[in-house]
Amino acid sequence: MDFLTSDWVAGRVPDAPIEDVIRAGIGIRTEGYTHQSVFYYPKTGGFQGITDGMAAKLDGIIHLNTPVQEVRKQGEGVSVNGEEFDLCVSTLPLTYNPRMFPDMPADVVKAMTELEYNGIASILVALDRPEHPDLSWIYLPHESQGPANRVTYMSNYATLNAPEGKTSLMAEVTFRGGEEFPGEQMEKDVLAGFVNAGIMKADEVLFTDRSTANHAYVVFDAMYAKRREVALGWLEGMGVTPLGRFGRFEYDNSDQCVIKARALAKTMLAKLE
Ligand SMILES: Cc1cc2nc3c(=O)[nH]c(=O)nc-3n(C[C@H](O)[C@H](O)[C@H](O)COP(=O)(O)OP(=O)(O)OC[C@H]3O[C@@H](n4cnc5c(N)ncnc54)[C@H](O)[C@@H]3O)c2cc1C
Structure with a gap:
């Protein structure tokens, strides 16, 4: 993609209210982007x-x-x-x-x-691990963390998202809209990136599952x-x-x-x- 406009910023990159800038400048903690900090999620059946x-x-x-x-x-x-x-x-x-x-x-x-649009592959990873850190999701900007751009701790959203004593997480990998998912190797690279990033250990993986969505992000x-x-x-x-x-x-x-x-x-x- 050679030309991107700034249209995507609206509503996505938070405004910095002047009051917050002043508060932060003198060391007072501010709440920041609260839009997604609290949400409801179904107890069963996932999203x-x-x-x-x-x-x-x-x-x-x-x-x-x-x-x-x-x-x-x-x-x-x-x-x-x-x-x-x-x-x-x-x-x-x-x-x-x-x-x-x-x-x-x-x-x-x-x-x-x-x-123009981007597609996405969502790779679910079932883990033999009793708990995750107390987080909903984290972004993975570094190359050493593999091709996934985000990891979401699915079993933190609802306890029934994994059997007792086990956990699950989801990796998201974006690719150009209309193209096929790059394949098995991509999934291996995602898992290797997670191990490298300290998100999980290779021997904790019980199984993986994958689904792709043709339309995920507007370009x-x-x-x-x-x-x-x-x-x-x-x-x-x-x-x-x-x-x-x-x-x-x-x-x-x-x-x-x-x-x-x-x-x-x-x-x-x-x-x-
Ligand atoms: C991986 C991923 C993570 C996301 N995470 C979040 C999140 O954490 N929070 C959040 O709020 N949003 C999230 N979103 C965005 C959210 O899923 C979308 O904004 C929302 O689903 C859009 O709803 P919609 O009804 O516009 O379209 P869709 O839900 O895409 O519905 C369009 C429907 O049209 C159907 N369709 C296509 N062609 C035909 C046809 N010819 N005949 C009949 N039906 C057809 C498709 O099968 C689909 O069911 C995420 C999206 C993805 C892909």
Whole structure:
């Protein structure tokens, strides 16, 4: 990537309020970036437990495991896979849209497919170790710590995330969006990096598991704002309201996605009244 803009900084790199700067300058400790310091986490089912909980209350109303294949404007509404709807919200990554909208103009296809993003591999490591340090996660900026950029102490989040007397952690490795995970060797390098960084011992590893997400991080290159504007403008013109991290190509965490979804639901319900 040759050109990155500073757009990613907004909301991610904390502002330094002048009061905090003055306090810190005379040696008074300040709280800093508190946004993620306290959070709730499901006792069982991991992070998936949150969406499973929501889905359970919507049984019979929502369709799961139903890939969106074709979307068309249909009068005042929208047709999805041939079924007509009054309102349509899309949280699908914008880069997937060109293959679903048969009549998309070439310039919009180009804008959507050229949006840049990074993928991620999450490697879960089960450990024969009774406890972790009292931490949620740490970042690993040094080369000697291996290719993972973050380690998250999963069994600290919920005790049921590991059997009694054992612990688990997760390594995250980012790679260029649309590319395949680099493979087995990468996983070995991650574990070696953790041993090198003193995070775990090699003989503590019971097993590993791995999953990859194609879309993990928005890349704010020089063309990002223009491509996104074209993509969102066209979708809205088709009667489709984009929402979510890659539905809008915004660097939102899940809490912000839920807040925005609730606000949108309120506006849409008001429209239907
Ligand atoms: C490794 C990792 C760690 C993270 N850690 C945190 C964290 O600690 N805290 C936090 O708040 N956030 C975290 N996030 C971010 C958080 O997961 C996202 O912000 C959030 O999931 C975005 O929600 P969404 O609904 O916009 O999109 P998604 O959850 O990505 O939902 C989009 C859905 O669209 C589906 N889809 C794609 N194509 C089709 C199709 N053709 N038809 C039907 N469905 C389709 C996908 O399967 C997916 O389920 C993390 C993300 C990753 C990858």
